Amino acid sequence: MPDEPLLELNGLCKSFGALAVTSDLSLTVRPGEIHAIIGPNGAGKTTLIHQISGTLRPDRGSIRFVGRDVTALPFERRARLGLARSFQITSVVPGFTALDNVALAVQARSGSSFRFLRPVSAETALNDEARAALDTVGLGRVAGTPAAALSHGEKRQLELAIAIAMNPRLLLLDEPLAGAGPEETDRLIGILRDLRRRYGILLVEHDMQAVFALADRISVLVYGRIIVTGTVDEIRSHPEVRTAYLGEDALA
Numbered sequence: 001m002p003d004e005p006l007l008e009l010n011g012l013c014k015s016f017g018a019l020a021v022t023s024d025l026s027l028t029v030r031p032g033e034i035h036a037i038i039g040p041n042g043a044g045k046t047t048l049i050h051q052i053s054g055t056l057r058p059d060r061g062s063i064r065f066v067g068r069d070v071t072a073l074p075f076e077r078r079a080r081l082g083l084a085r086s087f088q089i090t091s092v093v094p095g096f097t098a099l100d101n102v103a104l105a106v107q108a109r110s111g112s113s114f115r116f117l118r119p120v121s122a123e124t125a126l127n128d129e130a131r132a133a134l135d136t137v138g139l140g141r142v143a144g145t146p147a148a149a150l151s152h153g154e155k156r157q158l159e160l161a162i163a164i165a166m167n168p169r170l171l172l173l174d175e176p177l178a179g180a181g182p183e184e185t186d187r188l189i190g191i192l193r194d195l196r197r198r199y200g201i202l203l204v205e206h207d208m209q210a211v212f213a214l215a216d217r218i219s220v221l222v223y224g225r226i227i228v229t230g231t232v233d234e235i236r237s238h239p240e241v242r243t244a245y246l247g248e249d250a251l252a
């Protein structure tokens, strides 16, 4: 069924003591869509990403991914099913080249599946896949550059390439544009736009113009609750969103 959601959250709840950081939260991400989550600081965006990726267990509710209930599955099992989380947890090895960093991710994903090849062929196969991921994010020309020598924007591109090397179905992107300058932001928006349709993307991002440029749907999270989900136009013109959260300027 083409419209079956990739990711489906149903009635998710999570509290820290008396603080409800996720309240009866339900949403879907469809194949090939970018679903953005926006909301003020402390709204619960990062804790939501943790629950989806599997590093934090919800108190109640369920998480379905590619048609399976993954609520009780650990992080690594979800990753193997195709849930890739980028930024904040990706460990780029600074002294390794961009290519070697991505090749590591390909190797981690594929386990022993290259073991039937002779070492040289195995290395070629790994590097070919890594190079393809680098090309996808526009980093092919710096494949041989150590990660530490890449610009801030290029490091973010490298993290994306590493996520892609995991062969994901869904990318969980937590503030991929944080710290990027205007030119880097434009470049990253272009790359994310190219990735859409190939992967489902759940995007947490503070840069509202980027969200408006990229998202198919947007959910607005306030105090752990989604107050509205809609298209860019619906969110821009939603009275509760305009007054309660974003302010008129951000929506101009």
Ligand SMILES: Nc1ncnc2c1ncn2[C@@H]1O[C@H](COP(=O)(O)OP(=O)(O)OP(=O)(O)O)[C@@H](O)[C@H]1O
Residues within 6 Å of the ligand: 016, 019, 021, 039, 040, 041, 042, 043, 044, 045, 046, 047, 048
């Ligand atoms: N481990 C924890 N223990 C207690 N409270 C926590 C914990 N982690 C997060 N919180 C609280 O939960 C709330 C939601 O935090 P979260 O980081 O998910 O928000 P956010 O929307 O990602 O914020 P930001 O936009 O600033 O990154 C905040 O009030 C935060 O202080």
